[in-house]
Amino acid sequence: MVQSLLNQHFKLIVVLRLLKIPKSTYFDWVHYVEPNRQREDMILKALLHDIWQNNYRAYGEPRLRLALADLNLHHGTNRVRRLMREAGIYSVMSRRFNKPTTTVDYRQRPNLIKHLLAANAWSMDITYLKLSNGQWVYLASTLDLRTHKILAHQISATMDTKLVVTTLQRALLTHKKPNYLHTDMGSQFTSFGFENLLNQHKIEHSYSKLGHPYDNAKIESFHSLLKREMIYQFRFPSIAHLILDVFKYIHWFNNERISLANRKTKVA
Known part of the structure; x- marks a missing residue:
């Protein structure tokens, strides 16, 4: 996606801001030459962490893989999960609080859209x-x-x-x-x-x-x-x-x- 936007004459700084990718992370990725697996993992972990952090830490493995795919970086489920574990990345699933309760004192009224799946x-x-x-x-x-x-x-x-x-x-x-x-x-x-x-x-x-x-x-x-x-x-x-x-x-x-x-x- 980065290269596609650059080909459309968008400025690099605008593209990185749009995709919420720090310049340092992008240049680490784009300038390496035939890195070994460990070096590549370090860069991917930094990129995954930035994507995760800039999206409310809400993304788990499926959405992180799609975010990488948007950058033309295609990696398997096992690798992304391993990198997430090593980087301490997880989709936030937090506590619930006990809310006040309410009561309803009305007779049941009709559900008009229950069987209208395409209703406006x-x-x-x-x-x-x-x-x-x-x-x-x-x-x-x-x-x-x-x-x-x-x-x-x-x-x-x-x-x-x-x-x-x-x-x-x-x-x-x-x-x-x-x-x-x-x-x-x-x-x-x-x-x-x-x-x-x-x-x-x-x-x-x-x-x-x-x-x-x-x-x-x-x-x-x-x-x-x-x-x-x-x-x-x-x-x-x-x-x-x-x-x-x-x-x-x-x-x-x-x-x-x-x-x-x-x-x-x-x-x-």
Whole structure:
């Protein structure tokens, strides 16, 4: 990929910044002459470490192999795993914290998209995040179920109707409305204000079955990734710090994070 971009007359410094590769690592790789296996391993370990470190330490062996393939460096699974072990590289899988519990006092409403696999639908959910001082704050996110992109998000110190209404309004301002919106049956999503917004835009509301969070698996999966790949690694002394770091992560998630599902590359 580096040479391809250079052939398109991109400046080397721009290419390395885009791929998040330090100049020293790149020149170590490009200038060696018939290195022995040990020398090559040292260079590859440095490169793997830089890729891993610059992507929230989230990448395991499959994504690291794909990142190397983008640099026209094709190496087998066993070698990459060995180099990862030697360099102390691992995909972060951190602790969970016990979040507050909520109850739902509404009768079950229909799941309209359960059998509509290609439906033009968005999904929304709220998750709990904790600041360094132990304070809980709340992240609401809107996800496009077809593209798996986060369309809008908002963090608030209160979990109320305004949080979800504002988040959905942000998504509708910059994206064409969906036919369906899928949520759980939390009180914020069944409130008059939220239902009224959906009615105004003629969006049908689909609901997860009570006690079945996997009905909303894609947005649940995003929030889980956010916590494991970023939240659990850092401390957030204020809500302002958290807002900035979540914004950066979502930009990376939407635009840079390697998706195994969308990559058909076979690394030899």
